[in-house]
Amino acid sequence: MNKLxxxxxxxxxxxKSGQKGTISExxxxxxxxxxxxxxxxxxxxxxxxxxxxxxxxxxxxxxxEAGFKVFDIPKQPMDICVAETQGSIGYMIEQQxxxxxxxxxxxxxxxxxxxxxxxSENDPAFKNPAKPVGPYYTVEEKDHMLEQGWxxxxxxxxxxxxxxxxxxxxxxxxxxEIVEKLAREGxxxxxxxxxxxxxxxxxxxxxxxxxxxxxxDLASATLASNIKADAFFIITDISHVMVNFNTPEQKELHNVxxxxxxxxxxxxxxxxxxxAPKVRAGIQFVANGxxxxxxxxxxxxxxxxxxxRIN
Amino acid sequence: MNKLxxxxxxxxxxxKSGQKGTISExxxxxxxxxxxxxxxxxxxxxxxxxxxxxxxxxxxxxxxEAGFKVFDIPKQPMDICVAETQGSIGYMIEQQxxxxxxxxxxxxxxxxxxxxxxxSENDPAFKNPAKPVGPYYTVEEKDHMLEQGWxxxxxxxxxxxxxxxxxxxxxxxxxxEIVEKLAREGxxxxxxxxxxxxxxxxxxxxxxxxxxxxxxDLASATLASNIKADAFFIITDISHVMVNFNTPEQKELHNVxxxxxxxxxxxxxxxxxxxAPKVRAGIQFVANGxxxxxxxxxxxxxxxxxxxRIN
Numbered sequence: 179m180n181k182l183x184x185x186x187x188x189x190x191x192x193x194k195s196g197q198k199g200t201i202s203e204x205x206x207x208x209x210x211x212x213x214x215x216x217x218x219x220x221x222x223x224x225x226x227x228x229x230x231x232x233x234x235x236x237x238x239x240x241x242x243e244a245g246f247k248v249f250d251i252p253k254q255p256m257d258i259c260v261a262e263t264q265g266s267i268g269y270m271i272e273q274q275x276x277x278x279x280x281x282x283x284x285x286x287x288x289x290x291x292x293x294x295x296x297x298s299e300n301d302p303a304f305k306n307p308a309k310p311v312g313p314y315y316t317v318e319e320k321d322h323m324l325e326q327g328w329x330x331x332x333x334x335x336x337x338x339x340x341x342x343x344x345x346x347x348x349x350x351x352x353x354x355e356i357v358e359k360l361a362r363e364g365x366x367x368x369x370x371x372x373x374x375x376x377x378x379x380x381x382x383x384x385x386x387x388x389x390x391x392x393x394x395d396l397a398s399a400t401l402a403s404n405i406k407a408d409a410f411f412i413i414t415d416i417s418h419v420m421v422n423f424n425t426p427e428q429k430e431l432h433n434v435x436x437x438x439x440x441x442x443x444x445x446x447x448x449x450x451x452x453x454a455p456k457v458r459a460g461i462q463f464v465a466n467g468x469x470x471x472x473x474x475x476x477x478x479x480x481x482x483x484x485x486x487r488i489n
Numbered sequence: 490m491n492k493l494x495x496x497x498x499x500x501x502x503x504x505k506s507g508q509k510g511t512i513s514e515x516x517x518x519x520x521x522x523x524x525x526x527x528x529x530x531x532x533x534x535x536x537x538x539x540x541x542x543x544x545x546x547x548x549x550x551x552x553x554e555a556g557f558k559v560f561d562i563p564k565q566p567m568d569i570c571v572a573e574t575q576g577s578i579g580y581m582i583e584q585q586x587x588x589x590x591x592x593x594x595x596x597x598x599x600x601x602x603x604x605x606x607x608x609s610e611n612d613p614a615f616k617n618p619a620k621p622v623g624p625y626y627t628v629e630e631k632d633h634m635l636e637q638g639w640x641x642x643x644x645x646x647x648x649x650x651x652x653x654x655x656x657x658x659x660x661x662x663x664x665x666e667i668v669e670k671l672a673r674e675g676x677x678x679x680x681x682x683x684x685x686x687x688x689x690x691x692x693x694x695x696x697x698x699x700x701x702x703x704x705x706d707l708a709s710a711t712l713a714s715n716i717k718a719d720a721f722f723i724i725t726d727i728s729h730v731m732v733n734f735n736t737p738e739q740k741e742l743h744n745v746x747x748x749x750x751x752x753x754x755x756x757x758x759x760x761x762x763x764x765a766p767k768v769r770a771g772i773q774f775v776a777n778g779x780x781x782x783x784x785x786x787x788x789x790x791x792x793x794x795x796x797x798r799i800n
Contacts, residue, residue, distance in 0.1 A: 198562075261580035266575070292575075
């Protein structure tokens with residue numbers, strides 16, 4: 179039986195810093211990333227792919243803002259914006275992965291699912307929203323939106339005010355049983371894009387979207403545990419996690435236990451909002467019974483046992 | 490074994506004419522439509538749901554236009570716009586169908602797939618693009634975009650120039666085998682939204698998106714034939730197809746053969762861009778071996794043998 183892997187593609191696999199986000203830039207980046215990910219097929223893995231959506235969902239929110247100003251089109255809430263990026267990015271990954279497999283002569287179905295992720299309304303994150311999203315607003319715009327319950331933080335570089343939303347923990351990834359079944363049958367499944375569409379169960383029992391951003395690596399780790407994946411790959415833009423970064427004692431981490439990694443986290447070795455959440459997601463998967471998390475860049479996937487391995 | 494049905498939800502099931510498209514309007518419309526569609530479960534059908542995206546993809550294109558003007562965000566091509574609406578509308582249908590099943594005490598998985606639909610680069614429709622999409626442009630804007638290969642038609646009511654794109658025939662619905670398998674296993678599958686993301690195979694063998702709009706009823710009919718559905722439901726805003734519409738001889742059609750329906754089409758009984766393409770899609774399914782196409786409104790689904798039936 180094939181092994182099962184979850185691969186979380188970072189935003190930079192889709193859109194490199196400095197790029198504006200044209201379709202041809204994104205297609206080229208994604209083809210390259212898929213071409214590297216395909217090496218895991220040669221290593222006998224069945225694949226589930228998740229992905230970030232940072233720059234894309236930022237653009238969608240700006241487009242909604244502009245569409246409201248110019249054409250009076252109602253702005254849509256964040257769950258809808260995330261759903262839109264799951265559609266567009268999922269499509270691009272599916273299409274480029276089809277092209278990669280075509281060129282390698284590999285026959286596999288590739289399916290992209292729109293994915294809700296359950297969060298708790300009582301998650302403490304909702305008490306202290308901290309994740310900035312969308313455009314910069316003027317004081318007047320901010321004051322107007324405060325009335326509608328939005329929260330804001332002032333940009334430290336003076337560019338205005340930015341909306342902040344909660345980043346609650348993922349509780350359950352919708353349709354993970356189907357994801358597992360499809361993947362174990364040999365299909366490549368793309369799911370949980372952008373950390374998933376945040377939704378919660380209301381007191382009436384009905385499901386509803388909520389304005390929040392779920393960390394895509396934590397959502398992917400939760401998915402990897404749900405489907406009992408053998409390995410969880412977090413793809414970022416560096417080959418290894420480093421300690422003592424940017425000091426003479428800078429050191430690549432290769433094989434690290436959960437305990438050691440937790441110590442490094444306590445010692446604040448990793449940047450919040452960047453490597454720290456990836457390390458936490460990596461730890462979560464192994465602490466919940468997963469065999470191994472690998473944090474590395476896409477070009478390292480062709481080498482077995484490369485990157486930083488938490489096990 | 491359960492019977493299998495494909496249900497194509499018309500745009501008005503999602504957004505009623507006169508509504509602006511806020512999230513609460515759409516959620517309410519979709520909950521209502523799903524509540525009616527759920528009667529087909531009681532009649533022993535497994536369900537595959539497709540849907541239109543007319544007003545939504547129109548808004549997405551306007552938002553991209555405004556985002557480019559206000560924030561200099563690159564506009565995305567039509568395949569990406571369709572993919573975005575598959576994400577947002579698919580999500581809303583999946584969520585509201587979950588709520589409907591919850592309230593009825595029915596346990597079923599509901600999965601939403603992002604769906605490419607293959608078209609031919611040589612489809613005659615590309616020689617004569619006729620489907621208007623996106624915003625109205627001034628003469629200067631039009632002339633600028635003509636250089637980039639866009640085609641335009643002047644609005645007869647003087648609102649400016651509108652881009653026209655081709656509406657090629659759907660050749661193959663991606664992942665139809667998986668759709669069939671999931672649906673026959675009892676899962677509700679949402680797929681082929683907005684007629685599918687138009688894509689073609691380039692001379693290199695690579696798959697690529699193309700600026701076009703695929704008729705959602707024709708795409709759904711093709712899907713229904715692919716998965717050997719027992720019935721194909723086209724949901725619109727009237728209970729029956731009519732002949733001699735708006736004359737004293739106006740008559741509801743109940744059970745009609747393919748031959749009779751083709752005769753009505755020849756006699757130009759149905760409006761192009763409205764009922765005529767639905768009738769053509771309905772004929773296509775039965776002519777390709779399907780048992781029955783039903784054209785009706787959602788509230789008629791609770792009655793077996795209601796609506797206009799082509800068989």
